Amino acid sequence: MARSIVVIGAGVAGLAAAWSARRRGAQVTVISAGVGETALAGGAVDDVPWDQLERAARLLGGDLPAGDLAPAARQFAAELGLWDVPQAAAARLATVAGRIRPARARDRALLDLGPLRRTRVLVPRAPRGAWDADALAASLADEPFARARGLRFLPVDAPILRFDDERRIPDGDLAARHDDPARLSWLLERLREALEGAGGAGAILLGPWLGARAPRAEALSARLGVPVGEALVGAGSPAGLRFEAARDALLAAIGATRRHGRVRAVGARRDGPGDRAERVSVHVEGDDAPLEADAVILAIGGLAGGGVAYAPPERGAGHDLAARGAAPFALSIAAPVTLGDARGPLGVVSSMQGPELDVIAWPCGERPGALETVGIRCEGVRAAPGVLAAGSVVAGRARTVLDAVTTGLRAGAEA
Ligand SMILES: Cc1cc2nc3c(=O)[nH]c(=O)nc-3n(C[C@H](O)[C@H](O)[C@H](O)COP(=O)(O)OP(=O)(O)OC[C@H]3O[C@@H](n4cnc5c(N)ncnc54)[C@H](O)[C@@H]3O)c2cc1C
Incomplete structure (x- = not known):
């Protein structure tokens, strides 16, 4: 029987994951709550952040050759027909x-x-x-x-x-x-x-x-x-509308099932041998019963897309102080995954006001900004048994369209 896969998120990572899983014969349901980063971006499609490219080109004294896309990414781009x-x-x-x-x-x-x-x-x-x-x-x-x-x-x-x-x-x-x-x-x-x-x-x-x-x-x-x-x-150009139109056409062409809805929680149960969960459950807001699937792909975007939320301890404070210290970021979905950034898992901050955002939030020299690197910690694209992640929600990866395609394709193939 075909594997059943739920993809949460319909940005470019979710789309690539759905396309790649359908190519392997899986039954795919894509659930999305609405607009994410892909629909906000202006239509430039980068593999690495372009300012890094410019810096490297200046250092090396000339234009850098552009690497070719992996065959699956090129095929995906061709079928999307937008770029x-x-x-x-x-x-x-x-x-x-x-x-x-x-x-x-x-x-x-x-x-x-x-x-x-x-x-x-x-x-x-x-x-x-x-x-x-x-x-x-x-x-x-x-x-x-x-x-x-x-x-x-x-x-x-x-x-x-x-x-x-x-x-x-x-x-x-x-x-x-x-x-x-x-x-x-x-x-x-x-x-x-x-x-x-x-x-x-x-x-x-x-x-x-x-x-x-x-x-x-x-x-x-x-x-x-x-x-x-x-x-x-x-930010906010018609390129987002064109992406949504091309995405809807591609999802229809590959026969993925679409649902509009906000996912509140994902649960995974490891009943079988190895690290493959037997079933995953996906709880959609307003539904009486969860959806069941063989695997779930979290493609819910980073801080800008709504997948990760800034949640300093003071957010839970009563009249005076927060009850306890906590990690300052949270996933917007309850899921059995670990959040972190390029350096490792997120720690509890000792300040009740959260981390020093004015120091760590933005890139400085070679150090990437925390806002861009925080996300789900994965081995490759695997976050937990039966749970994979793709796109901007993955910790420590470049926040670019083509990087989201790369992790999306991989998650769809491995789910
Ligand atoms: C303003 C802006 C400009 C950018 N410019 C560039 C650029 O020039 N070049 C470049 O390469 N990259 C750029 N990027 C980055 C690039 O757009 C992202 O890295 C990429 O689009 C991420 O795709 P994604 O699919 O991971 O996430 P998103 O596109 O954010 O998709 C997330 C999806 O998950 C859904 N979702 C979230 N939570 C839930 C939930 N609980 N239940 C159901 N669905 C949920 C959202 O509705 C959305 O559909 C830009 C980003 C922004 C915000």
């Missing part, structure tokens, strides 16, 4: 903050400056609060990558907003309007005029507006004859 993963070189993305940064892959709506040389990039002006084409063009032109490649950024007047409300509606709503082929064709004509007016260009950089159900940039680029794409937003 462009260049073979050898990293993509180069323009951020709305005016930086140019490397990324191993990108949501297909984002403009890749990597292949461009000695050309100019048009940046159409648009009267929207978070879009200042002139300031953006000036800071991008000043980036070392732009200077080394001879890239110039030219702000241009182009009436790319069609209706008055488009000055104010959220990026996601404007992006959704470009899911309509007629509206996309209208934008195409405005961009064509802008190109002609400027006497040609090597690319066009827009805000995060090119599709909510799917990336629409490639259709525009093909018809216009020059690459068109979005600038990268740090």
